[in-house]
Amino acid sequence: MNRSLIALILFSISTLCESQDHNILLIISEDNGPEIGCYGTNIETPNLDQLANEGTLFENAYVPQAGCSQSRAALLTGLYPHQNGQIGLATWNYEMISSDIPNAVNTLKQNGYRTGIIGKLHIKPKSAFKFDYKAITKSNFQRTDMNLYAEKASEFFNSSDKPFYLQVNYPDAHRPFIKQINGIPKKPLKVNDVTPLSFVGINHPEIRQQTADYYNSIMRLDHYVGDLLKALEQSGSSENTIVIYIGDHGADLPRGKRTCYEGGVRIPMIIRWPKAKENQRRSELVSTLDLFPTICDIAKIKTPKLLVGQSLKEIIHGKDQAWRKVMITEYHVHSNHNPWPQRAIRNERYKLIFNPLAGEVNPGYDFTMSKKFFGASESNLLDTSTEEVRLAYKNYRKPPLFELYDLKEDPYEFKNLAKDPEYSKELKQLNDLLLQWQKESEDPFFFSKPSRKLFNLIRDSGTKNRKKISYKSMMNIRH
Template sequence: MKLSYIVIFATILILSSCKKAENQVKKPNFILISCEDISPYLSFYGDSTAKTPNLNQLSKESLIFDNAFATAGVCSPSRSSIITGMHPVSIGTHNMRTGGDAVGWGMRHYENLSKDLIDSEGTPFSMYSAVLPPEVKCFTNFMRETGYFCTNNYKTDLQFASPLSAWDENSEDAHFKNRKENQPFLAIFNHMITHESRLWEKSKDSLRVNPNNVKLPSYIADFDQSRVDFARNYSNIEELDAQVGNLLNELQKSGEYENTYIIFYSDHGGPLPRGKRMIYDSGLKAPFMIRFPNKSRTGRTDHLVSFVDIAPTILSLANIDIPEYIQGKAFLGSQKTEEQEYIFGSGDRFDNCYDRVRCIRNKNYMLVKNYYTNKPRYMDIEYRKKIPMMPEFLRMRDDGELNDTQMLWFNPTKPEIEFYDVNADPEQVNNIADLPEFKQKINTMHADLESWQNKIKDKGNIPEAQLLLSNWPNMEQPFTALPEVNLINDKYKVSCTTEGADVVYRYSNSSDIIEELDHWKLYTEPIKEQESKYLHVRSTRIGFVDSKPVIIKM
């Protein structure tokens, strides 16, 4: 009998110990190293023009993706899909750029703005913040709900001001080192050094790369300044590499390196002419790799990945349930799905130039659909014309000095359907849509594109001023309702009548309104009373003006 009791007692101790060990298993961290405007111009993709020792070393320890694509060839729409897991054309973030929310917490409240934007119908309207469907959140919301410390440093550019529910910190000082001890984290670090604007802002800096050593794509005219601009781009990539090295050193010193997924990517393709803003590979295809904790998976894969898949994949790797509304599909982790057959890309308004283009691509072919065939592919965007090579490139166009391939970008019209063999024609300059042997494939992919557009409710056919009016009644930005706070059994229960709104709160020693936006806690359960403290509570929803705080003496 005594022996039986001993066995039972020992079994209980073992089970208890196992349960305790299970509870102490650390959640993985996530570092997202985001850079601007580069195609796979890196040695581990076959282009060794730029010397990138830090990224090269990271690539040897990572899983490299050979078929990773942005949803749009420009910052804001692409970034909106990364943070939400939704296609920009389905949530109204597809027109570049809607407002002044490019960095940090954003404008938050739009009023008295001049009407300086024009939609596809020629209707003028003012800058605005996109209003997303009520169920759509930044995926970091779901990370924070499970205890993650989420930071963004420093660019956002999401087509809307970041909701207070999305980040613990969102500033130039935002950093994973500011978390509580042993708290898991997700930290995004955005590197601007390779942005298109650096092609002219750094034009007087010395070059790290010899212009004579760069290879120009066939669609770019070869002259001195074009070579200098390409060399500047590679030089900026070398500077990026040094910045990435510094960040990786910080992570190693923190002791969290081997418990962290390190995700490196560019927000879309490269900054040079016929790259950024286009939905060919030159605008959509981007470098993408993931270093797994303890280098548990390395090598490379040709798995077809869209950046709309990043959010659900991170949730999957973190073992957080992926909401059903999310359109992206996890390609890793506990909720991994089968590889998708296609990626999709879109292009609409860019600054004050308007076009509408959609593409569908698999590993072998790309179909591009043009809705405005009476317009050239080239858009006369003032921002892009600041690239030093552009004046000479445009002069050569006007003087008839460009060859047929270089003129493709400038031709006054374009076909409704373009079709490319992406393996035989990686630059997409040889349109084979008229070849009879591809007719069936074109019909199939065209039908699949239209099916996808119907499924996600592509909003590209809605004039932007009309789309804005549907989200901003009377062209006024909507406000989030005040949160309702009730004390029940020594805890404060909070709710908000605005559909889709989140609640955030913080403790303070003062009843003064707190303007600083970092460090609001996400409300997930009733709030405990704290002696001699004030409770500040606000509600927030993407695209809405935040509520005023409700302040309670505890």
Template sequence: MLLPRHHLHAVLLLGVLVSTTATTAAEHGSRQLNILWLSVEDMSPWIGPYGDMTVPTPNLDRLAREGVVYDNAFATSPVCAPSRSSLITGMFCTRIGTMQMRNGNPSKAAVAKDPAAYKDIPGYEGLPPAFVRCFPEHLRAAGYYCTNNSKKDYQFKEPVTVWDESSGKAHWKNRSEGQPFFAVFNHTGTHESQAFPKAKRRPQVVAPEAVPLPPFYPDTPNVRDAVARTYNNIAEMDAWVGQRLAELEQANLLEQTVIIFFSDHGVGLPRGKRSCFDTGTRVPLIVRHPNGRNAGSRNARVVSFVDFGPATLSLAGIEPDARLDGTPFLGTFAYERKDYRRGHAYANADRFDSVYDRSRTVSDGRFRYTRNFVTDLPYIIRNAYREQLPMTGELYALETAGPQTPAQWQMAATVRPAEEFYDSAADPWEVNNLIDTPEHQERIATLRQHLEAWIADTG
């Protein structure tokens, strides 16, 4: 059954939480830790370690048994390129100008289709402050062999000094003997495009008629097919995780390596990707430390993508620049902020291809407050790319046909409220907007204040 976060609520009630894990190179003698990122695309925590047993995920279950499951990890944007800019820099994409999807020059295909339309449109990209470097540069300077296999998509042209290798053949095996490594492997099989009819159909682990549906979706064959394909893609991804673990074991490096598994944002289906809800921003995060440290535990700390780079540097014994937006939650230099960032995760939604939007959201793990600066848009923004998914048209049709259930009100709405507030524990799908509820006004005011501080600070 699909339980997006019911496990979390049980954890909070029982108080079974662990403190920040601080594995360091010093604990392993003079040997520097290896660090492996396993990054997947467009996936909410719809996996076994988070209580969703729709498809088996034995390798992720193993990671969870041997590692720490983070229950409150969030992307800085519900779409890939902006969130990846935060991962590589430790900065909020709104601060460095990488919040649009996407930046850069128009594609060659777009220009060829309509040269006149693009004649006077300059290309542009994000511009991180001078003190900000792509964090693998610091690792390389400390002797690490850094590889990326292979997606980048950072919203700015990264310097050639970021990676020793960045390609579909990049691998930590190519390093010098005994050299510590930081390696990123990215799995594209869970991307939203892999649920399109033209995409490769993975082996059917769960049938469309057997999948659970979020309450805001109509129960139609197209919806069930898209959700089933999403789950079957997750099952295949789990096997990929197993391959990465086997490579480390075969090289006797598993107990010398910190493994960090995560997704670049929430599920690729409509009302997930490109939306400022838990379904768009909450991600799985599992960290396996060597030699069973804190194995099988859960951590309720709120973690943001801006924290990943600083945490990776900290694991390597490198102190991150305090001017970064992110806070190291792992390693030698782990600590908690004392300002608006402590215990809160922030995200933005801006232009998606040709459709302009501007929303900002904050979550403390339990409650979510969202400010929509553009209210004359539907919740399901019109986006040509996602329209390759047949269920998208059925969601559009709810605007005229009306919702079939109360939970589908967002799907049928042609406008959005300026403010939204959700109890993400009592209402895990975030369909009951409590912005006007008297008993929540104090908490709403607090989160509103935090969000306004973030906007004033970062843009």
């Protein structure tokens, strides 16, 4: 066989591989922010670190709302919770306004992809998402049979005869924070091995113990992500599969989950795209709302109208493009224990949080600081913190109308600058942009009156049962 013929064959094979539709593997972990080795945390996460080395790590990635169902529904619909209706937990009977809202799963399926999910969906109605394959559909917070995730994924990879989309949802690092299961992690961290997460600001032994086991949960997550990626490699599909890893929101610790603080809405996001730029770190303000448009780009299909995100394809390939200058997040409710309508906007340096029910007690504060999560009392926990941190917790409990933070000088949001005249210009600029966005996105909680109506509706329904709440008539839903 002459050299020119060999070259022609190799070129043809290469062209064929490049023309094939990419598979998509979406990995979602529970309740963890960017507390991973590759993001600078001193814990062992070799598999996620390697994924970052082979792809793109986003340093400023966000979810629209720091809640499980709300985050996942936003990701798959490409819409904010106030737009798709999933403003609270599916397990508390909050749900999307309609099954007809376009979503990534159905869009891929309609365009020739085989779709699968391993782990919980946690969105209502479930029937809106037409998966071809389902396994381990429970939350599995006790972390039983964790080996099954990779085994079921292997079955899916090896039985797919067309491009596939597989979504794998792991239970770590959701509460309860479990130190070790089946010897994993091999060397669990202990209370004296760690310091509390900086955004918590409380250096109490109980907080440190929970932090240690939170890290242990993340290290266990990394182990099983490694098994999953190995199964993908062994299936022969790795070189044609785009791998996306995200956390669904930040840690379930004070000033984290169920808030608009950075500890709640900022997440890890890593994307490995074969033949794209490797080992790059990007600082753009990106959102999980950008994933549906990105998935459409991957599959070479038309992006549905009304999506609010942008495709990340050009960034992943190392190119510069016009990008958003601000990031907006929101909060409504989680379970009925913690309704608190809230909006937040940040730019490169400053962040503004808007509390339409200012001056009232945020029920989420008492819920988070309660005996449900901590043996120590609130006062005992806060005794270990500085005066600045204690003042921040007062604002957390009874929020003012505006909270303004300088994220360069105060990345953990302890010093509220909203009443400082020196920062009036920054406050006005961000508030004007937030108001503009609320109008453009048809935010029904533009003013305090509708926010009060939602708050009362949820509060009056109580926490003893989980009956449906008639909130949908309040929503200006886009679909």
